[in-house]
Amino acid sequence: MTSQLPVGMLFSHVYLSGGPLLRDKETFRRRLGVYCQENFSNGALGDYLRTETGLKIPDGYPQYNFENFFVSEAIGNVLSAITLIWRFCHLDRYAPDSVWKNWHDFVARVLKEENVGYRLDEKCGVHFFVDDSFERNRQSIIPALGHERYTGVLTAFEGAYSALDSESQDTKQAVRLIFESVEILAKLMHPKTERLDKKVIETIRDQAKVSYAGDKTACSVADKMFASFVDWMDGLHFYRHGQGVENHVAPPLDMAIFAISSGTNYLRWFLEIDAIYQPT
Numbered sequence: 001m002t003s004q005l006p007v008g009m010l011f012s013h014v015y016l017s018g019g020p021l022l023r024d025k026e027t028f029r030r031r032l033g034v035y036c037q038e039n040f041s042n043g044a045l046g047d048y049l050r051t052e053t054g055l056k057i058p059d060g061y062p063q064y065n066f067e068n069f070f071v072s073e074a075i076g077n078v079l080s081a082i083t084l085i086w087r088f089c090h091l092d093r094y095a096p097d098s099v100w101k102n103w104h105d106f107v108a109r110v111l112k113e114e115n116v117g118y119r120l121d122e123k124c125g126v127h128f129f130v131d132d133s134f135e136r137n138r139q140s141i142i143p144a145l146g147h148e149r150y151t152g153v154l155t156a157f158e159g160a161y162s163a164l165d166s167e168s169q170d171t172k173q174a175v176r177l178i179f180e181s182v183e184i185l186a187k188l189m190h191p192k193t194e195r196l197d198k199k200v201i202e203t204i205r206d207q208a209k210v211s212y213a214g215d216k217t218a219c220s221v222a223d224k225m226f227a228s229f230v231d232w233m234d235g236l237h238f239y240r241h242g243q244g245v246e247n248h249v250a251p252p253l254d255m256a257i258f259a260i261s262s263g264t265n266y267l268r269w270f271l272e273i274d275a276i277y278q279p280t
Contacts, residue, residue: 008086008123011079024075028114032078033067035106036085040066048088049081079118079126082107086124100124117165129165130257137264144271149188149278156181157267160260164253171256172239172249178263179236185267189274198230208273229266232259 036045037060046057046064055077058065070078089100108120117135118126128135138161145154160177163170183196186204193200205226212218236259239251251259 006125007121008083008125010083011076011126023117025114025116026071028110028116029070029075029078030067031110031114032082032107033070035103036066036070039102040085040088045085045088048091049084052084053077053080082120082126083124115162115165117162129169134257134261137261141264141268141271144268150185150271152184153181153188153267156184157264160263164256164260169253169256171251171253174256175236175239175251175259178260178267179233179240182263182267182270185270185274189270189277196233198233201226201230201233204270204273207277208269211273211276232262232266235259 040046041062043063046066049055050057055069055073058068058072060066060068070081073081086100086103089095089103104120104122104124107124111118111120117129119129120126141157142154144150145157156177160174160181163174163177179196186196186200187193189207190200190203205222208226209219209222212222239249250256
């Protein structure tokens with residue numbers, strides 16, 4: 001999947017998802033700026049970034065304040081600047097290879113330590129760990145989980161996606177936690193429920209169909225979609241429980257991504273159903 005991504009391209013040229021989808025962290029930004037301030041102090045890097053991007057870089061000593069630039073600039077531009085700095089390091093053919101290698105190694109380490117959900121290719125192109133569609137699905141549901149009622153749901157949901165946000169992707173943990181997020185929500189909707197099972201799913205299905213009263217087609221589709229959810233639930237049980245082998249078997253990455261993406265869509269639907277029945 002990731003091997004087909006364009007290598008060494010600017011983040012802003014590859015991903016058009018927009019600012020709200022991009023995860024951010026001030027310490028991540030500041031560390032990049034401090035590195036540039038300490039290692040590129042003759043003004044040439046600042047001139048290059050201004051020429052290539054048209055962005056304004058704050059004045060500082062001796063010429064530019066890279067720390068302020070990285071902290072204050074839009075995150076999409078920050079991610080693109082990472083790649084541009086790698087290119088800048090290659091402009092001087094007499095400069096030692098260690099200049100660009102050190103920059104690549106430093107950024108890769110900071111991405112890992114700050115856990116902001118991006119990875120580098122060999123030419124310092126920045127990418128989402130999965131892809132922008134996966135990230136869009138993730139971010140689209142966060143506002144709906146902002147209510148205190150859904151704190152447990154949000155914790156499990158974020159844990160599911162975070163399990164794939166590293167080089168050592170834990171696909172088994174990811175599918176377990178997406179299941180758990182839906183199960184927590186089902187228990188909130190029906191407090192007497194002990195676990196997510198077919199019985200509670202049928203109850204939620206009937207709640208959904210109340211709002212479709214008079215629309216036979218919508219009710220029929222709901223029946224099929226909830227039947228599919230039962231299959232989703234039953235399928236993930238193979239990874240949630242012991243598998244009778246010495247080494248646990250984790251789901252393939254593409255399967256885990258599908259399980260999380262589909263689980264997110266079911267979670268969104270259940271949140272809408274829950275909102276109908278919650279007192280205002």
